[in-house]
Amino acid sequence: MRRMHAGAALALLLLMTGCGGTVHPGNGSSDVASTTLPIPTGGAPTGLNHAVPDPSVVDLRKTRFDRVTAGTGNELVVQYTAGGKADCAKLGRVDVAESADAVTVTVHLGRLPAAQCGGEQPMIAASFETTVTLKAPLGSRQVRDGAS
Amino acid sequence: MKGNEFMKLSAFGAAVAAALLAVGLATGGAGAATDTGVVSGTAGLSPEVAATVHGAGVDAHEQALAAYWTPERMRTARPESEIPAVKDHKGVASAAQSAPAGPAGQVAAAAPKAEPKAVGGTQDVTPQAYYPNYPVGHPVARTYGKVFFTSLGLNYVCSATVVNTEGKSSVWTAGHCVSDGQAWNTNWTFVPNYASGSAPYGYWYAYQLWTTTAWFNNNNDFANDVGSAVLNRNNGWRVTDYLGGQGIAWNYPIGQYVYAFGYPQASPFNGCCLVGENGPTYDGGGGTIYMVNYMTGGSSGGAWLMSFDGNWGYINGHNDFKYNSLPQYMYSPYYGNQVLSLYNAVRNIST
Numbered sequence: 300m301r302r303m304h305a306g307a308a309l310a311l312l313l314l315m316t317g318c319g320g321t322v323h324p325g326n327g328s329s330d331v332a333s334t335t336l337p338i339p340t341g342g343a344p345t346g347l348n349h350a351v352p353d354p355s356v357v358d359l360r361k362t363r364f365d366r367v368t369a370g371t372g373n374e375l376v377v378q379y380t381a382g383g384k385a386d387c388a389k390l391g392r393v394d395v396a397e398s399a400d401a402v403t404v405t406v407h408l409g410r411l412p413a414a415q416c417g418g419e420q421p422m423i424a425a426s427f428e429t430t431v432t433l434k435a436p437l438g439s440r441q442v443r444d445g446a447s
Numbered sequence: 448m449k450g451n452e453f454m455k456l457s458a459f460g461a462a463v464a465a466a467l468l469a470v471g472l473a474t475g476g477a478g479a480a481t482d483t484g485v486v487s488g489t490a491g492l493s494p495e496v497a498a499t500v501h502g503a504g505v506d507a508h509e510q511a512l513a514a515y516w517t518p519e520r521m522r523t524a525r526p527e528s529e530i531p532a533v534k535d536h537k538g539v540a541s542a543a544q545s546a547p548a549g550p551a552g553q554v555a556a557a558a559p560k561a562e563p564k565a566v567g568g569t570q571d572v573t574p575q576a577y578y579p580n581y582p583v584g585h586p587v588a589r590t591y592g593k594v595f596f597t598s599l600g601l602n603y604v605c606s607a608t609v610v611n612t613e614g615k616s617s618v619w620t621a622g623h624c625v626s627d628g629q630a631w632n633t634n635w636t637f638v639p640n641y642a643s644g645s646a647p648y649g650y651w652y653a654y655q656l657w658t659t660t661a662w663f664n665n666n667n668d669f670a671n672d673v674g675s676a677v678l679n680r681n682n683g684w685r686v687t688d689y690l691g692g693q694g695i696a697w698n699y700p701i702g703q704y705v706y707a708f709g710y711p712q713a714s715p716f717n718g719c720c721l722v723g724e725n726g727p728t729y730d731g732g733g734g735t736i737y738m739v740n741y742m743t744g745g746s747s748g749g750a751w752l753m754s755f756d757g758n759w760g761y762i763n764g765h766n767d768f769k770y771n772s773l774p775q776y777m778y779s780p781y782y783g784n785q786v787l788s789l790y791n792a793v794r795n796i797s798t
Contacts, residue, residue, distance in 0.1 A: 330785070331792040332663040334631040338652045338679065343595045343636035344602040363714040382713030382744020383771070385601065419669050419768040419778070421623040424712040424744030425603045446714075 347378060350427040356391030356409040358416075361446035364406050369437040370430060378428045379406045383420035386411045393431050394445060402437060405445025543670040543734030544783035545701065552787065553696035554794075556759035557611040558586075560688045579708070579723040583640055583647045586758040589690045591721055591749060592651075593641035593710045594624055596632040604718060606709040606749035607637055607676065610762060611692035612790070614797035615685040616654075616677050619695065620748030621767050625656040625674035628666025632656065635676055639690055641710065643719045651678045651686055654798050659785050669768055670734030670780050674748070675793045685798060693750060696761040697786040701730050707777065709749025709766045711742040718745050724777070728764060731778050735767075740777035742766055751779060 365378040375395070381388035387410045394405040410416045581588035594605040605624035610617055618637055625632055635653035638646045653676040661671035678686045686692075706725045712718030724740040728751070731737040738751070747767060752760030764779035780786075 330660050330788045331657055332660045333655050333657040333792070335655050336631070336633060336635060336653050339634035339636065341634070343638065343650050344597045344634040345595050346602055348601045365717060380713045380718070380744065416771065418770070419667070420771055421621065421768050422742065422744050422747035422766050422777070423603050423605055423623060424718070425601050426712065
């Protein structure tokens, strides 16, 4: 993961310094636009993104998680996938209900208050991990999805 | 795929093939050759290679290049010699179009020059209605791939499809898979025949990304949301020489029966495997078309194949966008002159 973050930072740097795009479209003389890319130094960007719940997110909807794994100590690492525009599929809240034999995790995605999400949603997707803290280590307890 | 479905599909393919032959479409090479706004067949070839081209169209061009790129030349080629000549194209600006606005055109699919060798095991997916479960190496499986890229600091997934061009180096996808608008995505990687984390044909990195100027300037202009990536060679191979490429068609009427494939990753899918949907297209308004198609985020860029024969077809749409209120419908730009312009821009580029 650390290498992925470094790669993303490098990509951002390249973009900011103008090395990532060498063609300047939109001058009205051409109906196509292009750029030339370097080969990614960190390989394919297959790493998970990291998310932190944002309490300002509105219109929350339950979304099934992809995977839940025990982290260190009392931590639980929750993976989920957000489709469509980034501002329309933000992590709002992760609910955790614990019992002696099970932990129920419910991921809530929503939109940023200013985001317009009624229109077209491009069918891209981004997968994230976020960490929640339990009252006790997961141990042998079963994990259930509150969204399914 | 269930047996009866396959039968239906094969019968359909045969009928379409017969229909194509009847109207002479299947004989068409580069349908754009007479259009003054586009490149002609031999652009992008060095003079010594161009001199060896016999005839016209994709195959003649391709054969000359294949003859030129002997294993010896590939081994000794210096990087500078692989930089393609990219021409600055001028063409008619694409307004939103939802009916043929010019002659219908198409370029046929191409089988690969190589007999691709996949590494790794077989697919391990749960049989479901929407999983075609093509074995590794099936023409559909190996011409479709999962795309990984970075945009504004986040890693995303899309889908893309190898398209047949003279340059044999391009994949076809959605515009938003190459540009979020005003900025280009980075770390762009195509993984053909991706299956449950395996990359049986390796990782192919983009050399160039292309989209319409209309989309680049306005990321709400979904009628022009088409894109292409020119890929670097992998082990000396150009992607279409190695895996084959699907055909492509533009300015056909809405209502084609299409086969859509892609790698949906958002719930209820998980991005592991190729998913298929098929049905007729309908007018979505504003220069768009749609079909019944339950794929989700991650499927963007996966081509809709018309005249599909079970292996090969013509790209005539792609998974592009949905409205949250209508999850059963997948939309695509109508493939008109904007597709012709973009295809012409990339078709002669060879890495």
